[in-house]
Amino acid sequence: MITTSLVLIGIQFYCGISTATTLTSGATACTNLTTLLGLGKVSSNPLDLRYIASREDYWNGLQSVYQPSCIVYPVSAQDVSIALQAIRVSGSRFAVKAGGHNTNNFFSSVDNGVLIDLGSMNGKSHNSSSTLATYEPGSTFGELYDYYAQFGRTVLGPTLAGVGTGAALGGGLSYLSPQYGMACDDFRELEVVLPSGEIVIASPESYADLFFGLRGGGGNAYGVVTKYTVQSRPIGRLYAGNLVYLFEQNDAVVDAIQAFMQYNPDPKASIVATYLKLPTPDLDLNLDEAILMFLVYDGPDAGDLFKNFTSIPYLLNTMSLKTYPEVINMPIPFLAELTRGDNIFRVGVHRVIDDDSHERAIGAWRDWAETNKGAYELLTFDYEPVPKSLTDASNAQNGGNAMQMPDGPWVWISYILETPQGMSQADYDAVQASFAKMVDSVGNAGGLPLFVNDAGFDQNPLATFSTYSELQQIKAKYDPDGFFAQKTGGWSFA
Ligand SMILES: Cc1cc2nc3c(=O)[nH]c(=O)nc-3n(C[C@H](O)[C@H](O)[C@H](O)COP(=O)(O)OP(=O)(O)OC[C@H]3O[C@@H](n4cnc5c(N)ncnc54)[C@H](O)[C@@H]3O)c2cc1C
Incomplete structure (x- = not known):
């Protein structure tokens, strides 16, 4: 202490x-x-x-x-x-x-x-002997990836540069996750200011319950993390890039995603697929839709692993050898920031074997997009695969994280709704309620956790964790008088 x-x-x-x-x-x-x-x-x-x-x-x-x-x-x-x-x-x-x-x-x-x-608070360090990295909470992950690159190392964190370190407390899904697990699985020690003001070190050896709750259960529930000590990972050149497809390829791309999620044999290969809906007319033909694939291989030669994607006619292909910071800054920065605006996240979770619910999800999303023209500036629908190699790597470290991730493969679907600026509160509320109803209508796979980082405030992802009652006890222990529960936002433990 x-x-x-x-x-x-x-x-x-x-x-x-x-x-x-x-x-x-x-x-x-x-x-x-x-x-x-x-x-x-x-x-x-x-x-x-x-x-x-x-x-x-x-x-x-x-x-x-x-x-x-x-x-x-x-x-x-x-x-x-x-x-x-x-x-x-x-x-x-x-x-x-x-x-x-x-x-x-x-x-x-x-x-x-x-x-x-x-x-x-943006201090950071790397110890070449122990290969442990430390960082304070004030840097963006882009800054962290840039810093650790000089040591030929990186830390696990999100797939876009501007995201902050709160992402790791919510789990942190990285391009490297299929190899190493979630960002929070690499935590080795956390300096935490408890709601009482006391400063403690949480690790597998001390304040182990706090350490457990902070790995994937999201921020601001049990205190403020002021320093992260994490396992760094080796990084060199990656074969990576974006493929952009237009609407006429959307079903073929869904099939390729499904095949990748089910059969990809190599944890060094990672994908994120973003379907985008623009507010332009649709005419029932998905003419307003584009698909942005992020394909990343941790190494110079991906062999045939992405062939199912590259064989579909595309509008743009930026696949090439890249450094990790370059990978994190794809696509062109203005696209990465495109969705900055009046937007919210929601999340779904689906199995991918003998289960077509993620296909129903994209169908429901398209129907909603068509019938709600004018209610959005941009809609995105992201496939974030969780392969078995990821859940194995997660559960092999420190007994697994707060999600206790069930065996993959499964997939998180992340929905983003960006509403036009200047909407009346009544219109805004109506659009949000309708969008939430659409996401809820698809339903989620039982026994799988919703991803804290992509969840809407009313989805209460922690209640989907098998560890929820344990997290409630940890919350009650470290925030006994409800200071954080009552005075700051965050997930409900009621
Ligand atoms: C463009 C974009 C891309 C994204 N990509 C990914 C991705 O690839 N992978 C992924 O996993 N997620 C991703 N996310 C989701 C992201 O991880 C979450 O939105 C996360 O909450 C952002 O963390 P932050 O520090 O930027 O945000 P903040 O809003 O500052 O913090 C998030 C929450 O954590 C709390 N918090 C932050 N730091 C601390 C601390 N030190 N101690 C206690 N509580 C703290 C805050 O109070 C808040 O409740 C993305 C989000 C966006 C908008």
Whole structure:
């Protein structure tokens, strides 16, 4: 256990720091935080450039509507501890933000409360002898991949550069996952500031239950992770790229995806398939549809592994030898950012052997797209395969993660809905309800976990985990008075 600043903060509160009820709780917290941490680490001015950048940098633009009472920029676990204790004393709401890519309201945003922006905590290291890497929570994964490349290594994380480290707490699906498991499976030690303000090290040896809950159960439930120590992995040149197909190939591509998910023999080969719907007229012919395949082989020669995809006529083929940072920056950056806007995620999970439910899912998605023209700027439907090699690799490390991943192959389907800006609240709510109904209508495979990272706020993915009651107990142990449960957003443990 690390010495905390509990005593220090206790003394300071007795030295005249405000608990005034004349201020709102957010304003009280901010006044106290400015005193405790100094102006350099707290911004209460919505016109301050740093405040503006934090407030605007959300992948779901609707989160930027909310106005924090102040934004705190900790540089250490001690700062986070002081912030949590001051927030607790004031009774204010708060949010913890890393990369700001979670689309759910109040998961990493807050209105009239304290936003803890972890962006200044961006230390990182690599130990060539132990091959362990460390990183603080403030970097994007793109920055981490760039950094570790100099050692011929990488860490597991998401498939796009801009995503933040909260992705690893939600599991973290990587192109390398079929070989090594989820990003969270590579955790070896986590420095965590508990809801009490205490700073602890969670690992298989100490606070093992906390370590378990934090591997795939999502962020902001049990505390704030201030440092990750993870197993790094070797990386060299990869044969990778995008294939872009137009609508007339969509059924052929689905067949190729199905065959890959069922029969791919090589864990070094990885795919993500994104079906895109544009708001242009459809005329019942899927004329508004394009398909963007991401094909990645961890090595220079993929042999025939992607032949089923390359033999389908395509519009564009960018397959070539690439570095890992280049792979993570495909496709062309403007496409990667295309969906930044007023958008939400939802997720489904399906088996892929003797089960056609993922085909029903794409059918339901197409029907919805056709009958709801005008209600979206962009729709995407992603196949995120979970092969058996992934679940084997996951379960072989530290007894498996919080999902206790059942044997693959199965597939997560990630849906993104981007709504037009400026919709009335009533229209927005109606579109969201209709979209959720469409996803729900397909149903999910029993006994498989929904992916925390792709889930809508009302899907409560943790309840689909076989470990849910264990996670509830861990939550009750580390957040005994419901400070996090009541004062910040996140998954319900009710
Ligand atoms: C364009 C895009 C691409 C994506 N690609 C992938 C992918 O390839 N693989 C994948 O697995 N996921 C992917 N995701 C999903 C992504 O993993 C989740 O949205 C994740 O929550 C984002 O983490 P973040 O740090 O960027 O977001 P944030 O919104 O900042 O954080 C997410 C959640 O974690 C909490 N949190 C963050 N850091 C901490 C911490 N240190 N301690 C405690 N709680 C914390 C936050 O409070 C919040 O609830 C993608 C998302 C987008 C938008």
